[in-house]
Structures are given as structure tokens and as C-alpha cells.
Amino acid sequence: MESRGLVGFLRWFGELTFFVLNVFRATITPPFHFGELLRQMYEIGVRSLPLVVLAGAAIGVVLSLHSRDSLVRFGATSLVPVLIVMSVIKETGPIITALIVSGRVGAGIGAELGSMRVTEQIDAIEASAVDPVRLLAVTRVTACILMLPLLTIFANFSAIVMGWIANTVVDYISFTRYIDSGFRVVNFSDLLPSTFRTAAFGAIIGVIGCFQGMRTKGGTEGVGRSATSSVVLSSLFVIIADVLLVRIIQIIWG
Amino acid sequence: MDKTSAVEQRNDERNAVEVRALSKSFDSQKVLDRIDLDVKKGETVAVLGRSGAGKSVLLKLLIGLQRADSGSIRILGHEMTALRTSGLNRVRKRMGFSFQYSALFDSLDVERNVAFPLDHHTKLSTAEKRQKVLELLRTVGMEGSIEKLPAQLSGGMRKRVGIARALALDPEVMLFDEPTAGLDPITAHGIDTLIRRLGQERNIASIVVTHDLRSAGLISDRVMLLNEGRVSFEGPFEELERSSDPFVQQFLALSS
Numbered sequence: 001m002e003s004r005g006l007v008g009f010l011r012w013f014g015e016l017t018f019f020v021l022n023v024f025r026a027t028i029t030p031p032f033h034f035g036e037l038l039r040q041m042y043e044i045g046v047r048s049l050p051l052v053v054l055a056g057a058a059i060g061v062v063l064s065l066h067s068r069d070s071l072v073r074f075g076a077t078s079l080v081p082v083l084i085v086m087s088v089i090k091e092t093g094p095i096i097t098a099l100i101v102s103g104r105v106g107a108g109i110g111a112e113l114g115s116m117r118v119t120e121q122i123d124a125i126e127a128s129a130v131d132p133v134r135l136l137a138v139t140r141v142t143a144c145i146l147m148l149p150l151l152t153i154f155a156n157f158s159a160i161v162m163g164w165i166a167n168t169v170v171d172y173i174s175f176t177r178y179i180d181s182g183f184r185v186v187n188f189s190d191l192l193p194s195t196f197r198t199a200a201f202g203a204i205i206g207v208i209g210c211f212q213g214m215r216t217k218g219g220t221e222g223v224g225r226s227a228t229s230s231v232v233l234s235s236l237f238v239i240i241a242d243v244l245l246v247r248i249i250q251i252i253w254g
Numbered sequence: 255m256d257k258t259s260a261v262e263q264r265n266d267e268r269n270a271v272e273v274r275a276l277s278k279s280f281d282s283q284k285v286l287d288r289i290d291l292d293v294k295k296g297e298t299v300a301v302l303g304r305s306g307a308g309k310s311v312l313l314k315l316l317i318g319l320q321r322a323d324s325g326s327i328r329i330l331g332h333e334m335t336a337l338r339t340s341g342l343n344r345v346r347k348r349m350g351f352s353f354q355y356s357a358l359f360d361s362l363d364v365e366r367n368v369a370f371p372l373d374h375h376t377k378l379s380t381a382e383k384r385q386k387v388l389e390l391l392r393t394v395g396m397e398g399s400i401e402k403l404p405a406q407l408s409g410g411m412r413k414r415v416g417i418a419r420a421l422a423l424d425p426e427v428m429l430f431d432e433p434t435a436g437l438d439p440i441t442a443h444g445i446d447t448l449i450r451r452l453g454q455e456r457n458i459a460s461i462v463v464t465h466d467l468r469s470a471g472l473i474s475d476r477v478m479l480l481n482e483g484r485v486s487f488e489g490p491f492e493e494l495e496r497s498s499d500p501f502v503q504q505f506l507a508l509s510s
Contacts, residue, residue, distance in 0.1 A: 121358075
């Protein structure tokens with residue numbers, strides 16, 4: 001958002017809306033670039049996996065320690081598993097995954113496309129009679145949408161397992177009992193909407209990264225600005241979308 | 255042959271490129287002001303001028319990477335200013351663009367860079383594509399570097415690979431943006447010879463943007479000199495040297 005003030009914001013938002021419509025149109029009409037989509041799914045999904053699993057593990061440990069510390073005061077330590085599972089599945093897993101991917105992938109897309117813009121590679125794609133929005137943006141946005149829910153499942157799994165390990169160190173409980181106890185009150189209406197709302201986070205991360213990258217100006221300094229703004233804006237929009245989606249999910253599923 | 259095809263063919267035979275009263279401004283700065291330009295098939299026109307004279311903008315307008323404020327651009331009989339993306343792409347497949355800094359795709363090796371237009375616009379088999387890429391790389395003298403990444407190539411080699419990629423779909427119009435800028439005299443001479451040879455052997459209409467006077471003299475049938483968005487001179491290179499226009503005189507004196 002190079003021009004400041006309300007007019008600058010409205011212009012940026014107008015261009016973003018136009019870009020989103022353009023990406024949507026290109027997503028549902030041929031030609032499709034499946035090879036590039038698979039490459040992006042690998043880059044965005046597989047390569048983010050270690051970081052997401054590690055973040056999930058850390059969250060699991062921290063949640064376990066905090067839950068136990070709080071619940072022990074009420075003599076309700078038997079509720080530790082259910083508290084970990086519920087908080088991981090419903091909120092912590094999805095939002096942590098989205099923010100981790102926003103940092104890693106958002107910055108990557110912003111910098112890569114920004115660099116391609118300033119070195120005229122995007123112009124070269126267009127001059128070769130290929131639509132850069134289809135080739136670069138549609139593939140990345142679709143890969144983000146498809147990969148975020150999968151990464152969230154891995155983060156949730158990692159957090160729940162590490163929550164058990166951290167809990168077991170203090171107070172032994174078998175894994176079967178931990179899972180039984182944790183999932184006793186959890187049903188599909190807790191799991192599915194929470195996990196699949198991350199597809200919307202994926203769309204936000206992909207769109208913002210591609211949009212900021214493809215409109216980069218001003219050489220290497222501009223590339224840096226695009227990478228930074230991609231992370232800042234996608235994280236901000238993910239958090240805003242999270243608030244809205246949680247409320248919508250509550251209205252629909254109760 | 256239908257009526258439209260007949261008109262297109264007639265235009266093709268007359269001029270591959272016809273530019274009339276082309277203007278372009280950025281904010282309040284007029285970069286091109288009512289430019290006219292004709293290029294026939296097999297002809298090479300060099301566009302000369304100071305840095306920031308609008309030379310590169312002219313090329314980007316011709317291939318539709320930027321939109322003109324006013325004026326007409328006819329490429330191979332098609333009015334580019336009236337075309338939408340799909341129409342522009344049909345004409346772009348008949349054009350080639352060699353970028354100033356080559357614009358090779360960093361993540362792809364030389365083979366995939368050159369094959370990029372073939373991958374997207376032809377149904378050739380993998381073996382046929384490789385054959386075609388080798389043939390193109392041989393044309394530009396780069397057949398030994400097929401597996402290298404752009405980062406492993408020198409500036410002159412990157413330019414050659416960029417030219418090979420631009421030639422992949424056998425274009426009828428070629429646009430060269432500063433093909434010899436930043437190169438040593440021997441490499442630059444090699445590129446100049448290649449451009450000259452391509453125009454003659456393949457009957458390509460070429461527009462070469464350059465600020466290298468020696469290069470313009472070697473490769474062009476005609477030169478066009480831009481100054482503050484307007485044409486200061488247009489004609490054969492020999493006549494440029496005889497021009498009495500003060501800007502032309504100053505440009506020649508400082509260039510030599």
C-alpha cells in the first residue's frame with residue numbers, strides 16, 4: 001500500500017477485489033496448469049510440514065502445562081485431556097497453522113513473485129502469450145487452499161500427542177485413555193468446520209502473497225517491502241477472518 | 255480464403271508493424287508523443303535515444319504489456335489497442351520479445367526456459383521439443399549449456415538464451431530491448447551479427463531498441479532517433495550522419 005491515507009487504502013482494496021475476481025475467473029476456466037499446481041502443493045504443503053508439526057508440538061506441551069496448572073486448583077485434572085483436545089481442534093491448531101504458513105509461505109510468495117516482477121519475468125510470461133495470473137496466482141492460491149486443512153490436521157495431531165507426553169511426564173495416563181477421555185465430548189461439528197475453515201485462511205494467504213508480489217515496484221527494496229507486507233497483511237486478515245468464521249460456524253453448527 | 259484473412263494477408267505483405275500517432279504518458283510526463291513507425295517483413299529498424307526517451311516503453315506498447323493513451327498499433331494486420339487479452343495472446347504467439355536483462359526464469363534450466371512457449375502453445379512430444387530447443391540453442395550458439403541454470407550463465411549467454419526463447423514459436427516480428435547493453439565489444443558484436451542474420455534468414459520484422467550507435471549502424475536498415483518523446487530523425491543510418499538537426503548532431507558527437 002504505497003500511497004497513504006484513505007484514498008490509498010480504497011485504491012489498494014479496489015485493485016485487490018479486481019485481482020480476486022480475476023483469480024476466481026481463471027480458477028474455474030481452462031487452461032489449467034496442473035504440473036505447476038502439484039509443484040506448489042509440494043512447496044507450500046510438504047515443505048511447511050516440519051515447521052507446522054514443530055509448532056503444533058510446542059503448543060501441545062504449553063497447553064498441557066497451563067491446563068494442568070489451572071485445573072489442579074479445582075481438583076479437576078481429569079479434564080486436562082479434554083481441554084487440550086478441544087482447544088487444539090477448535091482454535092489453537094487452525095490459527096497457529098495459518099499464522100505459521102502465513103509467515104513462511106506468504107513471505108515466500110511475496111518475495112518470489114516480487115522478484116519475478118522486478119526482473120521482468122512476469123512480463124516475459126505475458127509476452128509468451130501465457131496468462132501470469134493463471135500460471136502464478138491460481139496455482140499458488142489453490143495449493144494454499146488445499147494444503148492448509150491438511151497441515152492443520154498434522155498440527156492438531158502433533159499438539160495432541162505432545163500434550164499427552166507432557167501430561168504423562170507429570171501424571172502417567174495411557175495414550176488410549178487420554179484419547180478416549182479427550183475425544184469423549186468432541187464430535188464432528190467441532191472437528192470439521194474448524195479444520196476446513198483453514199481453507200479460507202489458505203485463500204487469504206495465497207491471494208495476499210500473490211497480489212502484493214505481482215504489483216511490486218522499485219527493485220530489490222520493493223521485493224523486501226512486498227515480502228513484509230504479504231506477511232503482515234495476510235496475518236492480519238487471517239485473524240480478522242478467524243473471528244468472523246468462528247461466529248459463523250457457531251451460528252450454523254451451534 | 256475469407257475476406258478477413260485476405261485483408262490480413264495484404265496488411266502482412268505491406269507492413270508487419272504499423273504505428274500511428276502513438277502517445278503514452280506517466281502521470282504528467284509525456285514519454286511518447288504522436289510516434290509513427292512502419293516496419294516491413296525482413297526489415298530491421300533500430301530505435302535510438304537517450305536513457306528514459308521512451309524506447310523500452312515503445313516495445314512494451316507494441317506487444318501489449320502496457321496500454322497506449324492514444325494512437326494506433328497494427329501488428330500483422332491486427333489493431334493491438336482494440337484487442338482484449340485472448341486476442342492479444344493470438345498476436346503475441348507470432349511475436350518474440352528479447353528483454354533487456356533477459357528475463358529468464360530463475361527456477362528453470364536453459365532447456366525449460368527455451369521450451370516455455372513450446373510447453374504452453376504446442377502439442378509437440380518431449381523428444382520433439384528437445385530437438386526444437388537444441389536447434390534454437392544452436393542458432394544462438396548455446397547448445398552446450400542446455401542443462402545450466404540462468405544463474406550459471408554470463409550476461410551475453412543469458413541474452414542469447416533469451417533470444418532463443420523468443421524465437422521458439424518462429425515469430426514474424428521480433429522486439430529486442432537493449433540487446434547489447436552491458437556486454438563487452440566482442441560479445442556485443444556476436445549478438446549484433448545474430449540479430450542481423452535472423453532478420454535476413456527468417457524474414458523477421460525486427461525492432462531493436464538501443465543506445466549503441468555502432469550496433470545500430472551494423473544491424474539496421476533504418477534508424478529512428480527519439481528525443482523527449484518525439485521522432486528527431488528517421489531514415490537510413492548513413493543519412494543520420496548527414497542530418498543537420500542539432501539533437502542528432504549532439505547525439506552523434508557524444509556517442510562517438
